[in-house]
Amino acid sequence: MPLKHILLAILVAASYGFAFVAIQAGVGEIPPLLLTGYRFFFAAVPLVFFVGRSDVGAHWLIAYGMMQGVVMFGLLFVAISLGAPAGLASIVVQMQVFFTILISAVLFGERPGPAQIAGAAVALAGIGLIGWSRVESAPLMPFLLVLVSAAAWGTANVIAKAAKPKKMLPFVLWSSLAAPVPLFVLSAIFEGTTFGLPPHLPSLIGFGSIAFLAWPTTVFAFTAWVFLLRKYPAAMVTPFALLIPVFGMGSTALVFGERLGPQAALGSLLIFFGLMINIFGPRIIRLRPRRF
Template identity: 45%
Template sequence: MRPSHLFLAVLVAAVWGVNFTVIEIGLDHFPPLLFSALRFLVAALPAVFFVGRPKVAWKWIVAVGMVLGVAKFGLVFVGMDAGMPAGLSSLVLQIQAVFTAVIAAAVLGERPTRVRVTGMAVALAGIGVAAWDEGASGPLGAFALVVAAAACWGVSNVLTRKASPPDALNFMVWVSTVPVLPLLALSLLTEGSSRDLAALRALDWQGAGTLVFVAWISTVFGFGAWGWLLRRHPASAVAPFSLLVPVFGMSSAALFLGESVSPARWCAAALLVGGVALTSLAPRRRPASPPDAGGTAPGKAPIRSSDHAESPLTATR
């Protein structure tokens, strides 16, 4: 990668990590489901008028919008509002790479290699340490909500791979149009219209700033830049930068929110990040070549399995 491309990859990881701290601040201004709905509304408008028509079938846009936007982000915002720390949330969500690999094996028939299985076991050990540490100091229910969000993220990753969008930004903007109304309906049902209206009436510059950051900076810029990098470099070269997200997430939460990081949490971070690295970056099994294939087709370069290493950030934050 060129130095400018390296800088952009680190910048996107930093934005996605700091995003958890910004969400925590935003939850002081909005009920969680309303905040999530507004995030997608601001991400979709006015960008939807500039990215062109959808480049994949609407069934994939709706499916990913419901699983990623409504289920995954609804659970994350509710979990963080219920007491899940921002830094720990940025770490625990990385277990989505394990869920993605398991679901891909079940749905797509992708048999994981021994290295990937080892990575899953290490990452799950990290989740166990994090749960034990959180159980000693915080609500386990909120922790479970974020783990459930990671599982939904894994489902959305597999759906996104099935959709194979040629333009990540176009896809993300159109996906952002789907969750707005379902999340608003859920907010009215569970959080109440009076609480929602009170939050909107009390909107100040800090609240508006959190909306702009999570919608335009984290979603539109983050995915636009990430997709741009993936179009110019193999996924195996871009994906490792996603492992910096919890580093920036935990650091920014400690710096701006005063969250402490216990020795057990550092141990969990090392296990989880290491396990996710093995799970996400290990080459997939190569499909067996037909006996009469004669190797590489004329005029085509051989495909390296490392070029298709799955990125842990197939979906947005």
């Protein structure tokens, strides 16, 4: 991967990481499913009318928009609104790396190497430790919702890879149109809102949250992420998500003073270490001198 694409992947990770501050701030004012719907509505409108039609079929656009917008982000926003610390969520959701590799292996024959399997085992141990800490200290449901959200992200990555869009921005914008209506309906059912309308006028913080989630995080980061997934193997691209919790946990600690308990902190380190093994393990194996 050339340097410019490495820098692009890092910038995408930063956008995703800082988004957890915007999510935490946004769900404090706007019901989470409604906020998710606003995110994708304003990501698509009005830009979708100026970029031309996507070059992939409507079924791919709907599948990606529903999985990424409704399932993945809908569950993530709900989990944070229910008490999942945003910084912790930023690292647990990175289990999407291993879900992506697993699903890609099943569907595309991209077999994971020994380092990827070892990394997944270490990360799963971290997930188990965090789950144990949540049982003892806080409700388990928000943590489980983040984990399901990670699986949905991995599925969305594979959908984007299978769709093979040649034009990334139209793909992201048109697929974003699939998310708002289902999210507004779900919000009306489960959050008691009027279809697409907030319960009260958001503050500047609420508007800022929507704007950041819609444009830097969705329009830019999604477009760049799909571009990288299409150009390179999933096992090469998705490990850059390792940087998302660095930006996410750092920014939420700075803005909200968020701190993790000992078990959750250790579990987070194990997930981080598992991702490190996934990234650097294959290179170490290739560089290791062979014995004859």
